[in-house]
Amino acid sequence: DQQVKQNSPSLSVQEGRISILNCDYTNSMFDYFLWYKKYPAEGPTFLISISSIKDKNEDGRFTVFLNKSAKHLSLHIVPSQPGDSAVYFCAATPSSGTYKYIFGTGTRLKVLA
Amino acid sequence: DVKVTQSSRYLVKRTGEKVFLECVQDMDHENMFWYRQDPGLGLRLIYFSYDVKMKEKGDIPEGYSVSREKKERFSLILESASTNQTSMYLCASSSNPGTENEKLFFGSGTQLSVL
Numbered sequence: 445d446q447q448v449k450q451n452s453p454s455l456s457v458q459e460g461r462i463s464i465l466n467c468d469y470t471n472s473m474f475d476y477f478l479w480y481k482k483y484p485a486e487g488p489t490f491l492i493s494i495s496s497i498k499d500k501n502e503d504g505r506f507t508v509f510l511n512k513s514a515k516h517l518s519l520h521i522v523p524s525q526p527g528d529s530a531v532y533f534c535a536a537t538p539s540s541g542t543y544k545y546i547f548g549t550g551t552r553l554k555v556l557a
Numbered sequence: 558d559v560k561v562t563q564s565s566r567y568l569v570k571r572t573g574e575k576v577f578l579e580c581v582q583d584m585d586h587e588n589m590f591w592y593r594q595d596p597g598l599g600l601r602l603i604y605f606s607y608d609v610k611m612k613e614k615g616d617i618p619e620g621y622s623v624s625r626e627k628k629e630r631f632s633l634i635l636e637s638a639s640t641n642q643t644s645m646y647l648c649a650s651s652s653n654p655g656t657e658n659e660k661l662f663f664g665s666g667t668q669l670s671v672l
Contacts, residue, residue, distance in 0.1 A: 453597070478660055485560070487647055487663030488600070533600060536663070544615070545590070545651075545661055549599035 447471045448536050449546035458556050463521040465551050467534035470515065473497035474546075479508060479519045480551070482531045491532075492519070495539070524555045559584050563664035570671050576635040579666050580648030588651040589631035590661065591615075591623065593644040600647065605630055626662050638671045645669075 457463045459505045467477075473519050475496035480488035493502040494508045494517065507520045520521075521528055531550045564579040582589065590605040592615075604623040612623050620642060620672030624632045631650075635642055645668050649661040 450599075476659065480661075480663075482594075485566075485666070485668070487593035487649075487665045488661075489663070491661045493660060509591075537659075539659075544602060544605065544613075545649075546602070546616075547592070549597060 446549070447474075448534060448548040450532075450534060450551050453549070453553050454552040454554070456554045456556060457524045459526055460523045463519075463524045463528065463553055463555070465519040465521075465532050465534075465553065467517045467519075467548055468515060469517075469536050471536070471538075471546075473538045474514070476537050476539045477508070477517050478535045478537075478545070478548075479506075480533045480535065481528075482533065488533060488540065521553075524553075526555050526557050529553055529555045532539045559662050561648055561650055561662050561664040562572055563667050564648075564669050566665060569668045570638050570669065572636075572639060572671060574635075574638050574671075576638050576669065576671075578633040578646055578648075578669070580631045580633070580636075581629050582625040582631075582648075582662070583629065584650060584652065584662065585628065586650035586652055586662075588629070589625065590614045590649040590651070591621075591631070592647045592649065594619070594647060594666075595644050603633065609656045614621055638669075640671050643669060 478493040479491040482488040591603040592600040606625040622634045648664040
């Protein structure tokens with residue numbers, strides 16, 4: 445049972461345009477969410493996070509939106525750059541109890557120059 | 558700078574061998590994790606540890622065990638390697654449990670091939 449889902453395995457976007465990556469979750473105990481970027485043969489690196497007390501968090505070109513009622517979050521990258529081409533994972537965890545991060549299956553973003 | 562170090566980038570082992578994957582973090586984190594990454598399956602949690610000598614099973618613990626004798630070191634053990642354990646293994650540690658600034662820091666990964 446996939447508790448965190450990224451239904452788009454891949455996405456191509458033109459350089460300078462907006463990239464929107466989506467993530468859905470099923471477990472209502474999740475209240476803290478993170479996005480990671482991964483290049484081939486490297487470990488994932490942290491991008492941005494959001495807790496359930498907020499519906500938006502922004503860091504430079506990256507913005508994460510959280511819709512708790514829909515159990516949906518999205519990552520917006522504006523403007524997209526060729527260096528953003530990577531696999532993006534969303535992750536979720538409850539902020540109390542055991543700190544078990546559950547990851548989605550990832551979306552491969554390709555930014556075309 | 559924050560650092561999670563995995564001892565090997567690439568490993569090739571034979572079926573039935575006992576395999577040790579080592580991970581060290583220098584951030585004094587309580588929590589450490591082992592994930593494997595497979596195409597189309599994302600990152601799946603194998604085991605995690607929230608303190609020295611404490612461990613909990615993740616979603617796919619079968620065929621694996623772990624050891625945490627010191628706070629900074631978390632080892633993943635494949636008791637008898639099988640071909641379906643060929644994968645990218647990722648170690649992580651986490652800061653500030655239960656707070657808004659909590660995040661996982663990952664190592665560079667170990668690509669294990671079992672022949």
